């Protein structure tokens with residue numbers, strides 16, 4: 001049983017006009033096995049929250065805390081966080097030329113587990129996971145994210161989640177850019193990991209449609225760098241019907 | 255016909271120099287066997303403007319030194335070595351020296367070391383020539399590699415040790431030959447090496463010239479490709495890694511005079527450490543007669559630390575409209591922190607993540623080398639270079 005605890009988190013980015021505060025006091029607790037959906041309009045700071053948890057150097061935490069089972073996450077380097085059990089499926093996965101998917105996956109698995117996976121099992125695990133995500137085996141020999149379509153990149157992120165078996169996974173708009181079939185395949189992947197490993201999930205999304213496949217225990221509406229409203233799955237239904245308008249200043253639209 | 259020019263500019267890329275090319279055409283550059291035809295360079299000349307000529311004074315002196323490098327050879331069956339006079343070498347109709355250092359090397363070498371691969375030989379092992387220096391006296395080296403028609407051969411020249419080495423290498427290839435010449439520069443960092451490599455591609459021959467430059471204080475390899483007849487193909491591949499204090503320069507000149515020939519150039523370099531310096535100049539000239547030419551050249555530089563500087567200057571001159579394709583790309587970028595973040599977010603430690611990214615950067619060109627032992631050695635050497643950074 002693990003707990004990711006975010007308390008009154010304030011985060012800013014450096015801009016040409018100086019530091020700009022984007023997260024303005026986020027408080028959120030996620031336990032193993034729980035799925036929290038964060039929904040919010042463009043620019044509300046959802047990715048900033050995701051990157052701040054993962055430790056992207058672009059974001060500066062000005063106050064607040066993030067702990068995983070009581071350990072100070074903010075003190076950890078990016079790789080330490082991953083080895084501690086945090087995982088971020090990125091909204092815009094990065095291309096790494098010349099590094100094959102298979103080499104990347106094996107290196108990451110070895111790093112996270114602290115030892116190289118047993119070759120025979122590993123080859124089978126990768127093959128099965130790729131099969132489940134309807135990824136052509138040829139992807140293993142392609143370079144990481146290079147020339148992948150939007151949907152292929154997202155499958156590749158979930159493939160990593162399946163293989164690395166994190167304690168807590170932040171999925172940043174894994175649903176965007178997916179057609180219906182891909183959305184189902186990717187959602188099934190997330191559900192498989194949930195069943196198999198009791199992972200806690202922070203599911204960031206702009207739309208409600210992924211919540212038809214992945215049922216959230218909690219829904220948080222994220223507006224202007226903080227949580228504006230919380231509820232259960234029914235809150236997502238309301239957002240579907242009403243949009244974000246009532247959370248936004250008049251005339252802003254979403 | 256397609257004409258592509260892509261020159262994305264990021265980070266330390268300098269491209270401004272390209273605008274001050276004084277030559278009306280690359281073809282008009284002085285070239286001669288006569289040393290006196292060339293002035294002693296000051297560094298203001300087009301062909302020397304990137305080179306630290308002040309560190310190379312002895313290379314321009316019009317006199318013999320009598321010094322030589324240690325020569326060790328491994329010759330597959332059928333391959334022979336011999337020596338011919340400079341006059342006999344000239345009489346073969348070889349390309350002429352293109353700068354003063356090359357003219358001096360050719361004039362004062364005292365003789366030309368010849369490697370002969372007979373016609374139709376199919377070598378399964380590379381010819382290997384290891385040249386080692388042990389003192390800083392200036393050495394004029396003069397080599398001729400001759401590969402007969404339809405022969406298939408790989409020749410690996412390795413340079414190590416301490417030396418000031420001025421080199422003239424001529425590679426003559428017969429019709430339909432399939433030749434790979436690899437020149438590896440792994441000198442001690444006190445060493446200086448100026449080289450002119452002339453590659454004459456036979457009719458329908460396929461010739462690959464590969465420069466691997468890792469060690470040396472100043473190394474400058476000028477590779478010139480020309481075609482003895484139609485149907486030839488030239489590939490120029492290069493990998494370099496420059497540390498603090500190193501100046502590594504590669505210049506290519508592909509002279510398309512014969513019709514229906516191809517050329518493809520790919521050089522990739524990494525720089526780390528303040529004052530690390532690299533230069534890449536890729537000149538391609540497609541003359542009026544060279545119809546059906548297909549050419550592409552690419553240079554990419556990866557700057558790993560602040561203070562390093564890479565110059566990259568592609569030049570394409572086209573004198574005929576009847577070509578298959580001509581293009582070039584040149585880009586110099588800093589190490590991509592987003593790639594590093596992505597790998598580290600998967601638990602991979604920073605040093606290993608950096609290694610993956612740099613290996614990945616070189617992977618495409620290394621894979622094209624096609625000589626497994628050279629590829630392996632090179633990857634290991636790159637790992638060592640990167641480890642050197644961690645220690646610094």
Ligand SMILES: Nc1ncnc2c1ncn2[C@@H]1O[C@H](COP(=O)(O)OP(=O)(O)OP(=O)(O)O)[C@@H](O)[C@H]1O
Nearest residue numbers: 013014015022041042043044045046047048049206
């Ligand atoms: N370097 C920066 N300079 C200025 N503003 C920035 C910078 N980085 C992020 N921002 C701003 O921070 C805000 C939050 O961005 P973030 O990417 O976290 O939003 P998001 O909720 O994930 O949006 P989306 O739904 O489009 O993914 C945006 O207004 C964005 O423009």
Ligand SMILES: [Mg+2]
Nearest residue numbers: 046047091173
């Ligand atoms: Mg976002």
